[in-house]
Amino acid sequence: MISLSRGDLYRTLLDLAAIPSVSFSGGENGAADYIYSRLAELDYFQRNPSFLRKLPAEGDPLGRCAVAALVKTSPEMKRTVILTGHFDVVDAEAYGPLKHLAFSPEELTRLVGELEIPDEARADLATGEYLFGRGVSDMKSGIAVEMGLLAEISRTGGFPANVLFLAVPDEENTSAGMRGAVPWLVKLREEWGIEYSAALNGEPSVGGRERPAGTVYVGTIGKIMPFFLCVGKEAHVGDYFEGVSASLLTACLALVLEGAASTSEEREGKSFPPMA
Template structure:
């Protein structure tokens, strides 16, 4: 007996979910292998095995791979729709004693009530309309839908365009998978592939049943501004004879962390304020000398800010923090002398803020290639020690400061990996106009066929959607030259990204609680409605304008 599309879809999803592909581990390849094996059973790829590829992520110490599968239309055309997603998932520690069932959704759903559930999660469980499990929502259902549509449409063989399936690892980590896949997309483009649309099958969070269901046509960007502080060390018994870098780091944190003035607004949507991800001095052992170096880095979302404007704001904040610390230091020195009747000689310092690019160029003037060789050797050493990209970013600035001849208190501004460019729908472009017509038709179809309201939002959260075109092309050089570890620990394909310009939408299943133990997928929408909407979206993509 032939299985229905929904039955095949459920079977494929559960098969992919069963692979425990936790991000940042070699086990991500378990899902890649599973996906490759499923695609290899599709008759089209049995006949055309050269169109199915498993590709190594470049310079990846974990040996992770990504998958591409190209269906080519019987019509001789280069027009291609990209179906994309990621196969890694976040960890399963929140499941507690049920973590052995995290990748077995059917069994987990039967026992999820053993955990402490919110009223909403318990209500969803009792409705019978939700499936619980790690990856069911984010985002192995989306991959399964793409695979089963690829199977169905390749068997029908009546599309007027090509389909390219792409599944990458590491989206929940540093996006190494997508950054590597950019090169493959550019290669295919150079071979004649014309990307006319992208469908990223990431989930949307479901609010109340009455709320419109959202999809997105743009992506929030994300930067990690890194500040490196150089002070003036002193013995603790002479604390006023030095400038403690922790004062600089703390004052900047006071000015920057959760600063609402740094929220961006674009077309009625807002970013959250920046927040500190790490703040530390670099003393490794106890002694009675104040620390010379400190560092901090922040998560900052972007919508449409120009790089030059962002750098100006960061400089201004760093200078303001520096001036406040020096002002307070001077006042304390004076008060101490008055109270203690002792003469001390305060440190003479002026606020000095410099970008990493500027610092590096000054060091290069003095030491040339010798410094590059030294830094490469140190980066190799840090990588072998298991340091993460962000820690190495801090160490790179520290090493550069050590070679900088001007030993003065300063703040150095750079960026820690990863970097997600913001992108927004440029509706004046012809390719975006065509996409928007397709989207408008999908909204009408959802309303008329399913009595369902779909709503367009410009910006989805941070995701691989950032890497299919480059928004701020003018500012990419400024970002790249200050992106610490660029070309050493972090590969950001800026030149290749400039060659891609793929209009797209983020449109996937409805779910709740991604990354939590109560991650779940809404079954009726995923298996009765979404396949119809996506299938028709694909067909309309290749239809001439009416």
């Protein structure tokens, strides 16, 4: 069953984590299929099958899909909150000799102490309260919570907005999943007669000993991926100043942009990360 109970969330997380949905590997649609079929079991989507959709990213070479699921809390309700997240993960190389267990979190957690891990991770492991595995934190647990929340609202109603769950592939690569989903969001807004009021992303927050996890970030999020084409001019090494080096242009751009304080936004005394 999909719900917000601890046991149901844990089982959904283990199911999701077992799917090797590595970004741009061809494995991502396995996660989309799982999410779609689990949501299709809900009474709400049995009664309203048109509100559960796979959304193919146009022109995607791997034919990848996002999954959208809308729960309307009343026929007149237009206001809609988007719950979003990604179901792809980065590859398992970092797990070294245990990489074959990266998608089996319970087994991996039993053996992860054999790896060279930071002291902080070792202390976490010793508490018995942590589950290790590719995608467990980033962000299949977030997807499981959002699926649970959507399921609860579909059963109980009584929420002051519609809820649109949107799970996308390819966040760890070039964001093809979200870029492919945006035209669909526009189309579905017309088709379903809804308005988007807010979006919540279930990504993990980055905590630490002095700043515990559980932080909620309010504002806008996103990333800019600028593209530069540096064109050089060929010349013989003996005539260096007759030519222009494209790699030198690229290196100068990196020097100007990377880590530059001027590229870090500031708000209410807090600075955000610079370009990297």
